[in-house]
Amino acid sequence: METAPKRTNYLNADYGIRSWLLTLDHKRIGILYLISITLMFLLGSLFAVLIRLELLTPAGDFVQADTYNKLFTMHGIVMIFFFLVPSIPAVLGNFLLPLMIGARDLAFPRLNLMSWYVYMVGGIFTLWAIITGGVDTGWTFYTPYSTTASHSNVLMTAVGIFITGFSSILTGLNFIVTIHTMRAPGLTWFRLPLFVWAHYATSLIMILGTPVVAITIFLVGIERAFGLGIFDPALGGDPILFQHLFWFYSHPAVYIMILPSMGVISEIITCFARKRIFGYEFIAVSSLAIAVFGFLVWGHHMFTSSQSVYAAMIFSILSFAVAIPSAVKVFNWTATLYKGSISFEAPMLFAMGFIGLFTIGGLTGLFLASLGLDVHVHDTYFVVAHFHYIMVGGALMGYLGAIHFWWPKMTGRMYSEWAAKVSAVLVFVGFNLTFFPQFVLGYLGMPRRYHAYPDEFQVLNVMSTTGASILGLGYLVPLCYLTWSLWRGPLASANPWKAAGLEWTTPSPPPTENFETTPVVEEEAYTYPLKEAEVV
Amino acid sequence: MSSFSLFPESASTISGQVDALFFFMVGTSLFFGLLVAILVIYMAIRYRRRAGDTGAGAEIHGNLQLEIAWSIVPFVIAMVMFYWGASVYMTMARPPDDAHEIFVVGKQWMWKLQHLEGRREINELHVPVNQPIKLTMTSEDVIHSFYVPAFRIKADAVPGRYSTAWFEATKVGTYHLFCAEYCGTEHSQMIGRIVVMEPNEFQDWLSGETTVADAGSAMVDATRSPAEIGAELFVARGCTTCHQGAAGVMGPSLAGLYGRERNFADGRSAVADEAYLRQSILEPQSQILDGYQPIMPTFKGQIDEEGLLALIQYIKTLEPNEG
The missing domain is CATH 1.10.760.10 (Cytochrome c-like domain)
Structure with a gap:
């Protein structure tokens, strides 16, 4: 076993639990988030396992109906609010943004630590709600079911999500101020890595959208607790109003989950193709376009809700429009490979997997934007398949790619390349086997959130559960070899992938102050091929 | 209605239109999806790093013509998809004037269906073939959604307001009726059947003995209209x-x-x-x-x-x- 040379870095600068819980170092806070969201991911996955086991047979025989309803609700809540939304921004964004822009830390280190505590408090409320009986409203909390009909822990869960939202808002605020004010000399906007652009766009959505969902959940809470009529027609309210407010945040929230992944893909593809990014400005601006247009398409979740046909048409045409910037990104990544010098280390496999799965997810999004077609597939497994392709196939693939790409930087250790490649293949194959049959199920008409289902849907559900087993294995393997690498992995150099970017110019793991001297940037991003001097 | 297949039965005037749109979109998606997949795989092989390679990719920054082309072409295709989808939706939104009206009330966890001639049904709806049927729907409690996959129609039953949907069945048979909007414990049991009959059989059925009576409702006598x-x-x-x-x-x-x-x-x-x-x-x-x-x-x-x-x-x- 190799031992680390006695160089001070952010991991060995200080020891003890206090040094972690009171740290103001963005890198350590990133690690705190990494541990927290990994635990949440395991919990959300456990719910998914139970859901897939129930769906092996048409009869509702594995768990009771109420239990099943709580399982899919808690799977959604844990995975979305406590894993996917914070995943890349709070772990990798936190860790990398200052390193990528040549800064010492984020603009507000105390606020950064506070956002982790806020996340934890929200998480504890939600976990408490789960332990003391769970919640069964679906992660969407549709009224009036959530306010008057449900007998589960709606209030406690709402409080948890309300609180956690502030963690997002604070992180977004911190990122925006940091990117505006703390870039290294010479690092102009159009020299920024696309990862930074993606996080800028994500942060905009976080600070503009999250307050709306916080207000909405607050309104659900007071209608439920005090019978104040807002959404329940029996109290003079309007249940459709809830859907407008909810989706005004929750559609853009999808972009909170996917935009950071898109940023990751631009970093990985350029590195392993040894190429400059194709169409830098178009990728950068398309992130902003997605953030802006993403706020104008919420009504496409409501095509069957009896909203006006003309409103539906506006939402439909805008939903088609928002697909274009995503398509532009995919084309640019593809073009980046042209005349490259491509190698296939694990991060690259995850990135290529992302392109495949995200493309399928994006194209099937068009089906749902199409009014006449959405009426049929709305609230069926087609929708379930589509958003898993985006949020798991896309966002989670990007997250895994990012973890593998920057793991040496974060920990100073290399993992087993062979095991990582196996994991990438398992995830890709398992994912497709799990979710592709669900497109077919959806068009056949199987509604989502069904505890029991007609016999003719069983074959496809068995395929899906089989795929989920492979997918689960694909997620467990990295957990093992990455943990293993912390103690037994070979030491990583400052730049093991020979990648461009300021974060690779500082040692792995970086010192607490990130850079010994403030770097000066004289070139645009992705200056591949690297000059010999730059390869540390 | 209960054998394994990969494509749903098509049994209404609108279902063929929805399927045509679906196949157009599948075709277009396959084209673009395969285009990206083939290009990525081809280039991954063609430009793989070989032994002794200097590890330097070509210095290419971008190409404005390409960017414009791959923004405009998908946009135009997307607009065709939009127009097609919207026109199908307009057809769905406008029931024909001669449509036969049926009232639908959703409640946890059943569908109550009322024919204007008087017969009431629960979780089962008998309709004549080749006759437009307009559904006027509401809910007594939470939001439900009336979904008949074989007809490709779905509409939410929302408490406190009326919503409408319509269909014209083209094939005699029995079809699934699902609740598509999550509504609580027995959501997956809020299912039923649509029975499409020949017009004369339907008339016999309509004037037949009533099977359902709900004493708690205003309509105790279910034989009256x-x-x-x-x-x-x-x-x-x-x-x-x-x-x-x-x-x-x-x-x-x-x-x-x-x-x-x-x-x-x-x-x-x-x-x-x-x-x-x-x-x-x-x-x-x-x-x-x-x-x-x-x-x-x-x-x-x-x-x-x-x-x-x-x-x-x-x-x-x-x-x-x-x-």
């Missing part, structure tokens, strides 16, 4: 006091009201449709007819959803020359 029950409610609830006969001092005449433009005291106006009638009964103060006093009491909480539908159906039958 909603309009008959509505007429009775109209008297029993005292509506006649103000709304009987010619335009009275107290309240306007309701004869020939349905479908007419109404002008309110506050300057707004509305067409007297089901939603208008519903609101006038439940929240009369919200739309006072010009020239009348706001004296009508609310009937909120006093008439159930089926009673309301019966009352509205009765008002719809009042001809202009009556009274």
